[in-house]
Amino acid sequence: MGKFCKCNGRLLCMCLLPFMMTGHLLVYILVTIFVTISYAPPKIPVHFIAPGSTANSAKMPPHPLNPFWNLRLIDTALWNRLQHGCDRLYNPILRGNASGMPQQSKTKLLSAGCMSDCTSEAVLDTKENEVKSMSDQMRAFVSSMHCREYPYIINQPGLCYSNETLDSPLLLMAIKSQLGNFENRQAIRETWGRSGHVSGEFNVKGGLVRTVFLLGKQESKPNSKLHVLLDNESRKYGDILLWDFKDTFFNLTLKDVLFWRWFEQYCPKAIFVFKGDDDVFVRTDALVDYLNKQWEEHSLWLHYTNETDKGMDLFMGEVINYASPNRDPSTKYFIPQSFYQGAYPAYAGGGGVVYSGSLALRLKHVSEQVSLFPIDDVYLGMCLRKLGVAPSHHPGFLTFDLPFMQRGNPCAYKSVLLVHRRNPREMIALWKHLRNLRMRC
Numbered sequence: 005m006g007k008f009c010k011c012n013g014r015l016l017c018m019c020l021l022p023f024m025m026t027g028h029l030l031v032y033i034l035v036t037i038f039v040t041i042s043y044a045p046p047k048i049p050v051h052f053i054a055p056g057s058t059a060n061s062a063k064m065p066p067h068p069l070n071p072f073w074n075l076r077l078i079d080t081a082l083w084n085r086l087q088h089g090c091d092r093l094y095n096p097i098l099r100g101n102a103s104g105m106p107q108q109s110k111t112k113l114l115s116a117g118c119m120s121d122c123t124s125e126a127v128l129d130t131k132e133n134e135v136k137s138m139s140d141q142m143r144a145f146v147s148s149m150h151c152r153e154y155p156y157i158i159n160q161p162g163l164c165y166s167n168e169t170l171d172s173p174l175l176l177m178a179i180k181s182q183l184g185n186f187e188n189r190q191a192i193r194e195t196w197g198r199s200g201h202v203s204g205e206f207n208v209k210g211g212l213v214r215t216v217f218l219l220g221k222q223e224s225k226p227n228s229k230l231h232v233l234l235d236n237e238s239r240k241y242g243d244i245l246l247w248d249f250k251d252t253f254f255n256l257t258l259k260d261v262l263f264w265r266w267f268e269q270y271c272p273k274a275i276f277v278f279k280g281d282d283d284v285f286v287r288t289d290a291l292v293d294y295l296n297k298q299w300e301e302h303s304l305w306l307h308y309t310n311e312t313d314k315g316m317d318l319f320m321g322e323v324i325n326y327a328s329p330n331r332d333p334s335t336k337y338f339i340p341q342s343f344y345q346g347a348y349p350a351y352a353g354g355g356g357v358v359y360s361g362s363l364a365l366r367l368k369h370v371s372e373q374v375s376l377f378p379i380d381d382v383y384l385g386m387c388l389r390k391l392g393v394a395p396s397h398h399p400g401f402l403t404f405d406l407p408f409m410q411r412g413n414p415c416a417y418k419s420v421l422l423v424h425r426r427n428p429r430e431m432i433a434l435w436k437h438l439r440n441l442r443m444r445c
């Protein structure tokens with residue numbers, strides 16, 4: 005035995021050597037593959053779940069959150085697919101060649117992704133099951149998301165004109181309302197949304213404020229009593245914008261997009277825009293002071309740097325970072341995996357936000373490159389991301405309200421700019437209480 009080994013040791017080694025080397029190589033390859041497979045992108049801590057979902061819900065997305073705006077095509081989600089087509093269209097160098105795609109899928113993607121083509125058919129896509137399994141509200145959205153042209157039923161072309169010349173109000177307040185909310189609108193007109201010159205809280209300078217309400221039409225009968233009342237209201241106050249689309253939760257994004265269009269055409273010189281809901285309370289005098297200060301600083305900066313006016317990129321509100329889509333089908337914020345995948349970009353709670361007029365114009369243009377998304381605050385965040393503008397957080401925006409115990413105490417409102425939510429009666433009461441806040445606190 006031993007003799008055999010001795011004699012053939014060298015031979016044996018030479019025979020075994022290739023096997024051993026192959027074995028090592030195999031182990032190396034296996035380890036590499038394992039490492040590659042098990043690599044996960046760094047986890048982003050989830051600080052916030054989009055409104056409507058409960059924290060610690062088991063219905064969170066199953067994957068770690070990916071960075072928003074993935075260049076990779078996620079072809080199992082409709083919105084991602086449409087946006088991918090849109091990105092390609094507007095960035096053929098970085099994102100590939102859109103004209104290299106098959107003609108049919110190209111026109112489909114382009115018309116749905118970002119070009120408004122209301123005459124073409126809905127892009128339900130070939131995977132019928134994908135759409136069939138969606139909720140009614142999601143299906144209604146998908147079937148009309150390629151269209152963003154809706155005519156005015158009531159317009160206010162003269163809102164920002166006085167004596168035939170275009171005004172530049174310090175603040176244009178654009179308030180999303182619904183046909184039936186007559187009381188809310190009236191309370192707003194009488195309190196924080198009063199149109200005209202508003203003096204500041206500390207600074208007497210103040211500024212011109214204009215208010216406009218954004219509405220879609222009610223589902224039922226176009227000539228209903230509500231519409232007659234609205235006609236009267238519009239004639240009396242001249243502050244109603246009504247478009248010919250159905251006013252539903254998932255159609256709120258249309259109000260932003262159509263408002264920007266209106267803004268560009270009829271009020272492009274407004275310095276700041278407030279966009280909010282009709283169930284919030286705004287301390288307009290304090291806001292006017294704050295905005296005057298921002299504007300003065302901007303003017304000073306322009307003066308010292310000798311820059312020509314490049315416009316001001318101010319966007320502020322209650323900023324929400326690292327939110328993920330709500331995957332709980334029982335809430336109205338529910339976004340299925342088959343529609344959108346990925347995290348949400350940083351966005352500001354929709355109760356109310358303030359941005360500069362020049363940014364509103366830029367948002368109008370960039371929104372043409374972003375597919376409509378059913379949740380309006382998130383859509384605004386997407387457009388900002390596309391512009392490369394970060395929303396800035398202002399602690400005075402309380403879209404989740406004050407702590408319960410402090411709500412009755414006027415002095416608690418001292419540093420508040422906006423608080424959500426208040427009904428018309430509360431608005432009027434709060435307005436009275438907050439007079440002369442400075443003297444008392």
Ligand SMILES: *[C@@H]1O[C@H](CO)[C@@H](O)[C@H](O)[C@H]1NC(C)=O
Pocket residue numbers: 096101102103104
């Ligand atoms: C895009 O693809 C088409 C067809 O494949 C080709 O003719 C065209 O030159 C390409 N364009 C660019 C910018 O690469």
Ligand SMILES: *[C@@H]1O[C@H](CO)[C@@H](O)[C@H](O)[C@H]1NC(C)=O
Pocket residue numbers: 167
């Ligand atoms: C409107 O403009 C005209 C001519 O420019 C001027 O005579 C008139 O006083 C102005 N009216 C108001 C209310 O400013």
Ligand SMILES: *[C@@H]1O[C@H](CO)[C@@H](O)[C@H](O)[C@H]1NC(C)=O
Pocket residue numbers: 232233236
């Ligand atoms: C609308 O206004 C007109 C006159 O301004 C008034 O006669 C009419 O009663 C109003 N209609 C309603 C439904 O309030």
Ligand SMILES: *[C@@H]1O[C@H](CO)[C@@H](O)[C@H](O)[C@H]1NC(C)=O
Pocket residue numbers: 141142144145148248249250251252254255
């Ligand atoms: C939005 O409005 C359009 C036009 O009225 C309508 O066809 C569509 O169903 C609405 N979308 C939703 C989600 O309700």
Ligand SMILES: *[C@@H]1O[C@H](CO)[C@@H](O)[C@H](O)[C@H]1NC(C)=O
Pocket residue numbers: 308309310
């Ligand atoms: C700003 O512009 C003025 C006139 O165009 C010029 O005289 C001045 O030197 C410039 N200042 C700076 C800091 O560039």
